[in-house]
Amino acid sequence: MSTITSRLKKLRGEKGLKQIEVAALTGLIRATYANWETGRTEPDLDSVKLLAEFYEVTTDYLLGLTDDPTPPRPKQLNHEEYILSAASVDESTKRMFALYNEDKITLNDLTEISPKIKERYRIEFNEQPPTAIDLQGINAAHLDSKPGTGLNLKREREDEKN
Amino acid sequence: MKKIEALEVFANAIGIEIRYTNLHKINERLEGIAYADAGLIVLNDTLKNNHRLYKCVLAEEIGHIINPPKPGHIRYHLASYWQLDFYEQSNIRITVAQDERKALDWATSVLIPNVDFCPMIAKPMYTVGELAEYFEVEPWLIHLKISYYRCKEREVGRKAKWREMIKRR
Numbered sequence: 001m002s003t004i005t006s007r008l009k010k011l012r013g014e015k016g017l018k019q020i021e022v023a024a025l026t027g028l029i030r031a032t033y034a035n036w037e038t039g040r041t042e043p044d045l046d047s048v049k050l051l052a053e054f055y056e057v058t059t060d061y062l063l064g065l066t067d068d069p070t071p072p073r074p075k076q077l078n079h080e081e082y083i084l085s086a087a088s089v090d091e092s093t094k095r096m097f098a099l100y101n102e103d104k105i106t107l108n109d110l111t112e113i114s115p116k117i118k119e120r121y122r123i124e125f126n127e128q129p130p131t132a133i134d135l136q137g138i139n140a141a142h143l144d145s146k147p148g149t150g151l152n153l154k155r156e157r158e159d160e161k162n
Numbered sequence: 163m164k165k166i167e168a169l170e171v172f173a174n175a176i177g178i179e180i181r182y183t184n185l186h187k188i189n190e191r192l193e194g195i196a197y198a199d200a201g202l203i204v205l206n207d208t209l210k211n212n213h214r215l216y217k218c219v220l221a222e223e224i225g226h227i228i229n230p231p232k233p234g235h236i237r238y239h240l241a242s243y244w245q246l247d248f249y250e251q252s253n254i255r256i257t258v259a260q261d262e263r264k265a266l267d268w269a270t271s272v273l274i275p276n277v278d279f280c281p282m283i284a285k286p287m288y289t290v291g292e293l294a295e296y297f298e299v300e301p302w303l304i305h306l307k308i309s310y311y312r313c314k315e316r317e318v319g320r321k322a323k324w325r326e327m328i329k330r331r
Contacts, residue, residue, distance in 0.1 A: 090228055090268060093172075097272040100168050107171055114175030121176070125230055 003064025004048075005039040011055040012037075026054050079105050080113055089121045165273060165298075166217050169224060173203070178227055180220070182207040194219040196226035196265075203227070217273065218300050225268030231261050270307040273299050279307065283327035290328060 012022055019037065023030040028047070035041040043051065052059045057069040077085060079099055086092040096113055099105045105113075173180060178201050185192045185206040193215065195204045203223045209216040234257045237243055243251065274297050282288055282296070290308075294301040308327065315322040 090264070093228055094268065094271045096172075097168065098275050098277065101165075101275045102277060107168065110168060111171055111175050114172050118176040121228075 002039055002042070004042065004062055005037055007062055007064065008037050008051065011057065015055070022054070026050055079109065080116075083113055084116060084120070089117060089124050092117050092120065166213065166220070169217070169220050169272070173220075173224055177201050178203055178224065180205060182210070184208075194223045196223040198227045198230040201227065214298055214300055217298070218269065218303050221269035221273050222265050225265030225272075226261070228268055229261065229264040232257050235261055266303075266306050267310050270303060270310060273297060273303065274307045276311075279311070283308070283311075286325065286327055286329040288329055289331055293328075 012019070015022075017025075019034050020030050022028070023033050026033075028050075032041070036043050036047075048059050048062055052062055055062075056071075058066065058071050060066040061069040083092050083095045083099070086095055096105070096110060096117070100107075100110055170180075180203045182205050185195065185204065186208070193206045193209060196202075197204075203220070205216070205219060205223070209219060234254050237246075238254050238258045243254065246254070278297070279293075282293065288296070290301050290304050293304045297304070308324065312322045312324075
């Protein structure tokens with residue numbers, strides 16, 4: 001007798017149902033179901049899925065791959081874990097602001113989570129911690145040079161280092 | 163105001179410095195500059211008087227820092243850009259456009275959350291102006307949000323038509 005045969009019988013017994021009742025509730029034909037329980041024939045994949053849903057067990061349990069009938073429950077993440085579990089910094093920040101807009105996190109939470117996102121940012125973009133740059137308030141002298149304002153600042157910083 | 167506060171707190175918490183200067187000296191349409199490597203955002207000083215524009219520009223500039231410029235972007239801002247040949251200029255323009263898109267997408271996601279936005283465009287009940295009023299942003303950001311929303315819908319095989327989302331005046 002295969003595992004599925006014995007498990008179908010056991011599960012039906014636990015529910016206290018007759019074969020005809022199971023057939024009516026699942027939309028199967030009674031004779032077909034009876035054949036599965038006696039082991040004369042075997043259910044196809046769709047039927048295994050249907051039976052697993054009906055008996056609230058895993059398909060693995062029905063097929064005898066595991067002895068644990070309860071389906072694993074997804075781990076409940078808290079807000080911080082949910083934010084930091086995103087694939088990128090961009091997605092993390094979007095999640096954080098979405099939760100903030102829904103009033104699920106407060107400004108204090110946002111302040112606490114942000115530095116952790118910053119750490120991920122450093123890893124993701126291989127960013128060095130910013131060096132102390134005296135930009136002197138980005139005065140007009142920097143910005144009047146029109147194109148390449150960003151690079152001018154960078155060059156000045158490199159000059160200062162040298 | 164709630165979102166401005168959140169953006170400022172976030173910027174402060176991740177070490178972004180915000181400074182103000184007269185950027186209109188450089189270009190009349192320039193409202194903000196982001197230096198991703200230095201963690202610095204420079205905003206035009208008149209933005210302080212326009213909360214909506216301030217919010218939009220600040221979010222876009224933070225978006226630039228969250229999504230740092232790709233290699234090649236910086237060449238767009240150099241004088242030597244004009245000495246490049248047509249194909250190199252085109253490649254750089256594409257890189258810049260991609261970076262801009264990412265930053266604007268970040269800004270629209272933060273300022274116009276899908277949770278509120280999607281029910282409002284399920285039927286053409288509101289005009290762009292009304293949506294801008296509701297989300298307290300500039301109308302051009304609503305236009306961008308709709309464009310990005312349509313692109314994302316198209317990616318999953320759904321066709322989102324403008325006339326089925328936005329009411330005519």
